[in-house]
Amino acid sequence: MPEHNATVTEIEELAPSVVQLTVALNDRDFHFAPGQWVNFGFPEGVSRAYTIASAPQRPEAVQLCVRVGAGKGGDALKRLAPGAAVSIDGPYGDFILPEAEGRPVAFLAGDTGIAPIRSIVLHMLAVDDRRKITVLYEPDQRHILYAGDFDPLARSGSIVHESGRIEALIARNRKTVESSRKMAAGFDGFLARVQSALRANGMDTSEVIVESFGPEP
Numbered sequence: 035m036p037e038h039n040a041t042v043t044e045i046e047e048l049a050p051s052v053v054q055l056t057v058a059l060n061d062r063d064f065h066f067a068p069g070q071w072v073n074f075g076f077p078e079g080v081s082r083a084y085t086i087a088s089a090p091q092r093p094e095a096v097q098l099c100v101r102v103g104a105g106k107g108g109d110a111l112k113r114l115a116p117g118a119a120v121s122i123d124g125p126y127g128d129f130i131l132p133e134a135e136g137r138p139v140a141f142l143a144g145d146t147g148i149a150p151i152r153s154i155v156l157h158m159l160a161v162d163d164r165r166k167i168t169v170l171y172e173p174d175q176r177h178i179l180y181a182g183d184f185d186p187l188a189r190s191g192s193i194v195h196e197s198g199r200i201e202a203l204i205a206r207n208r209k210t211v212e213s214s215r216k217m218a219a220g221f222d223g224f225l226a227r228v229q230s231a232l233r234a235n236g237m238d239t240s241e242v243i244v245e246s247f248g249p250e251p
């Protein structure tokens with residue numbers, strides 16, 4: 035994939051140790067499907083995979099939602115400042131919602147795993163995708179990321195958005211989840227618990243579309 039030069043325009047703390055980076059690409063040749071990720075190149079040369087949290091309808095302001103880890107990427111994040119020149123390599127990944135399906139969609143997200151799901155949901159609403167959307171979200175320490183987007187949508191009935199322990203959410207929404215196309219994103223420990231919870235509720239996990247962020251930072 036070609037590497038794109040970009041500038042960090044905003045860094046916002048969404049929760050303790052979670053930041054949203056807004057990035058402006060210096061060229062217009064960057065296109066992505068909602069759900070994809072990029073290799074984000076820090077000014078000092080370190081690069082890390084981060085998933086795009088914004089919808090493709092806003093290519094001028096690409097947003098990434100990142101937990102600040104204990105490794106080199108986390109260190110580089112702490113030093114990053116608005117105005118920094120960075121590189122974006124990508125997009126990559128196949129965490130992509132199949133288009134030609136009639137069934138509802140159930141998203142299962144843990145912590146910053148909400149990033150690709152926010153991109154997909156905002157895109158579905160922008161293109162008037164009529165499938166029923168259920169977002170089951172396990173936050174870290176009760177910090178509901180992107181509540182400002184999801185709460186109004188849930189209140190207006192455009193989506194269902196529930197938060198809590200993922201096992202309890204899956205059990206409570208068993209019928210909906212069972213009949214839906216399932217997509218799960220987050221760190222490895224969370225994804226393992228999702229698989230167990232789906233199986234415990236009698237569901238086949240072979241068709242779940244999964245995006246793993248690797249080990250918990």
Ligand SMILES: Cc1cc2nc3c(=O)[nH]c(=O)nc-3n(C[C@H](O)[C@H](O)[C@H](O)COP(=O)(O)OP(=O)(O)OC[C@H]3O[C@@H](n4cnc5c(N)ncnc54)[C@H](O)[C@@H]3O)c2cc1C
Pocket residue numbers: 071082083084085086099100101102103104105106107108109146147149246247248249250251
């Ligand atoms: C496809 C993909 C998409 C991703 N998308 C996102 C995303 O959207 N948002 C997000 O938050 N993350 C995402 N990640 C995870 C991200 O890329 C990093 O792996 C994560 O941020 C940790 O990076 P790090 O540099 O802090 O840790 P790394 O240097 O990669 O180290 C990995 C882990 O080792 C341990 N470790 C390393 N060094 C130390 C140290 N000095 N002391 C103690 N422990 C240490 C820590 O547990 C650390 O998290 C994604 C990963 C993948 C593969």
